[in-house]
Amino acid sequence: MRVSRTTRRLTLAFTGLALAFLYAPILTNFVFSLNSDRFPTIPLGGFTLEWYRLILADALVIDAFKNTVKIALIVAPIATAMGFAAAYADYRFNFIGKRLVLVFALMPPLIPLVVIGLAMLAYLSRIGLSGTLPAIVVSHIVLTSPFAMAIIRLRFSQIDGDLEFAAQNLGASNWRAFWEIIIPSTKTSVLAAFLLCMAVSFDEYAVTWFVGGLEETSSVRILSFLQSAVSPRINAIGSITFATSISLILGAQFLVLRRLTKDAK
Amino acid sequence: MSQAHISLKNLRKTYGAAVAVENLDLDIEEGKFIAIMGPSGCGKSTMLRMLAGLEESSSGDILHQGRRINDLPIWEREMPMVWQSLALFPFLTVRENVEFGLRMNGVGAAERKHRAQVWLKKLGLGEYADRGINQLSGGQRQRVALARCLVTEPSVLLLDEPLSALDAHLSVQMQGELKRLQRELGITFIYVTHSHSEAFSMADTVVIMNKGRIEQAGSPEDIYLRPATPFVAEFLGGSSIFDCTIRPRKNGELVLESADGTFKTDALKTAGLAPGQHVSLVVRADQISITPAAGWADNEVPCRVIGEEFVGALVNLRLETGAGTQITVQLQQRDMQTLDIEVGVGVTASWHPEDGHIITE
Numbered sequence: 001m002r003v004s005r006t007t008r009r010l011t012l013a014f015t016g017l018a019l020a021f022l023y024a025p026i027l028t029n030f031v032f033s034l035n036s037d038r039f040p041t042i043p044l045g046g047f048t049l050e051w052y053r054l055i056l057a058d059a060l061v062i063d064a065f066k067n068t069v070k071i072a073l074i075v076a077p078i079a080t081a082m083g084f085a086a087a088y089a090d091y092r093f094n095f096i097g098k099r100l101v102l103v104f105a106l107m108p109p110l111i112p113l114v115v116i117g118l119a120m121l122a123y124l125s126r127i128g129l130s131g132t133l134p135a136i137v138v139s140h141i142v143l144t145s146p147f148a149m150a151i152i153r154l155r156f157s158q159i160d161g162d163l164e165f166a167a168q169n170l171g172a173s174n175w176r177a178f179w180e181i182i183i184p185s186t187k188t189s190v191l192a193a194f195l196l197c198m199a200v201s202f203d204e205y206a207v208t209w210f211v212g213g214l215e216e217t218s219s220v221r222i223l224s225f226l227q228s229a230v231s232p233r234i235n236a237i238g239s240i241t242f243a244t245s246i247s248l249i250l251g252a253q254f255l256v257l258r259r260l261t262k263d264a265k
Numbered sequence: 266m267s268q269a270h271i272s273l274k275n276l277r278k279t280y281g282a283a284v285a286v287e288n289l290d291l292d293i294e295e296g297k298f299i300a301i302m303g304p305s306g307c308g309k310s311t312m313l314r315m316l317a318g319l320e321e322s323s324s325g326d327i328l329h330q331g332r333r334i335n336d337l338p339i340w341e342r343e344m345p346m347v348w349q350s351l352a353l354f355p356f357l358t359v360r361e362n363v364e365f366g367l368r369m370n371g372v373g374a375a376e377r378k379h380r381a382q383v384w385l386k387k388l389g390l391g392e393y394a395d396r397g398i399n400q401l402s403g404g405q406r407q408r409v410a411l412a413r414c415l416v417t418e419p420s421v422l423l424l425d426e427p428l429s430a431l432d433a434h435l436s437v438q439m440q441g442e443l444k445r446l447q448r449e450l451g452i453t454f455i456y457v458t459h460s461h462s463e464a465f466s467m468a469d470t471v472v473i474m475n476k477g478r479i480e481q482a483g484s485p486e487d488i489y490l491r492p493a494t495p496f497v498a499e500f501l502g503g504s505s506i507f508d509c510t511i512r513p514r515k516n517g518e519l520v521l522e523s524a525d526g527t528f529k530t531d532a533l534k535t536a537g538l539a540p541g542q543h544v545s546l547v548v549r550a551d552q553i554s555i556t557p558a559a560g561w562a563d564n565e566v567p568c569r570v571i572g573e574e575f576v577g578a579l580v581n582l583r584l585e586t587g588a589g590t591q592i593t594v595q596l597q598q599r600d601m602q603t604l605d606i607e608v609g610v611g612v613t614a615s616w617h618p619e620d621g622h623i624i625t626e
Binding site for chain 2: 160162163165166167168169170171172173174176177180181184185
């Protein structure tokens, strides 16, 4: 398609602006986390790792970070397994009300977090779980498993529906065919889903804040910092959190895209 | 009588109220090439899938060497299938694809490799053993699918429209190879297709299905010369079909009366038919000739030319009678020029009383 020079320039400018609005705050955040001045002002002061040293010495931050990792490591396998099961059911079986089940399964990310947070709090406190790490884990599984399902479903949609039966036709039992055909075909997307679930769990703060009580994850800790005082420490902890999630998400993206381009060949 | 290799007895498959396969009875002899043919939705694929165990039968029996296999799971049926989609495993190499069935059946690595190699060579794939499936052409993939099934040394091979994805030239070449393989191996091939040329060029027995029922099963010649039902005649194409009533003449001779005139047919003498009976008269395109004017032959029908279709040196001429019956006539191309025929002109179609096949309703 031929595109006029003006259109191309406008498109470039627009894309550049969009990316700048998205990433400039984060970049600023990172720059000021290394700035020795107490307040984020231009011109910058000297270079320092002081703020990173301070947060690493802060027991609250370390505890929150440990919680975050612990939760993500429990949430990701469970949510991925649930997402996989749902995606596989969608691929393999037809049943009455399937569309309805799919809609409900994919819905949680579309519900306002405040609504989920309140509902979760109400329910979990009734069964005596609110304010605990398991409460956060349960909530995160609810929030992340639809992502896992969506990614793995995308992969299933590219797999020839006859493959598993072809394996059975050649003598593989039900389980054997699953193991020989479904697992190798989906393992990359399962890994991608796993990373994405970790990333979502890592970043989530609204629902965590509702159900976590005194238990904090790093994102909730950032919020607490902001509420109490403005400190460059926020920049430091923010940068670390951002770096972690972006690595997870890029990892997931890489796996999904590699799969897609490999199949397109 | 020897026992049939595979028997379908009163086999039926319904989806809710819809009937896919209706009380099917069929005996398949060992070592024969059976083609099952019919329009889409006629139940041919459902039947094949029931044999493979991919669909459960609603009632009736499937016997394999006399043993009822309806309740065996797919993986115990030992009826490998060449899929319409081929269903090759894309993440395995050609060799791994071919070895798959052996591996599932617990054959050791060394023997697996050897047997796979034998079959890859036999099908001209020797040098592609370590390639991925995505690096092969359509025809090569077809061969991998075949090798993957045949390496397990089955007694029956199921084929579900395996050539439909190939272009015409390659398809004809594969037809020859399939027929040769089947003869050499002497195993039973059950081949589902909607293509006349595939069925008639390869099969020992052709089964024609419609609306879940078998309309006719017989040798290709039998079906071609003696279609059992108007559906078969129409489905095969190239024949003209007249709805007729049998009438007696004063001299006792029986004739066929139709909206297009009265026809003499030798078949009436032998078939034991009674006056007043409704029948279909089927006349093949190659049995009908064209005369420029009436009064030359026995069965003459005045027609108008409505279309022509060139097939190599032959021309299929489509005619329409005054009563609206469509007639197909096959002519040599040079006859077209001698007769000076073009679309729109009036001609007379005629055929000999010894030609023409009668189907009783």
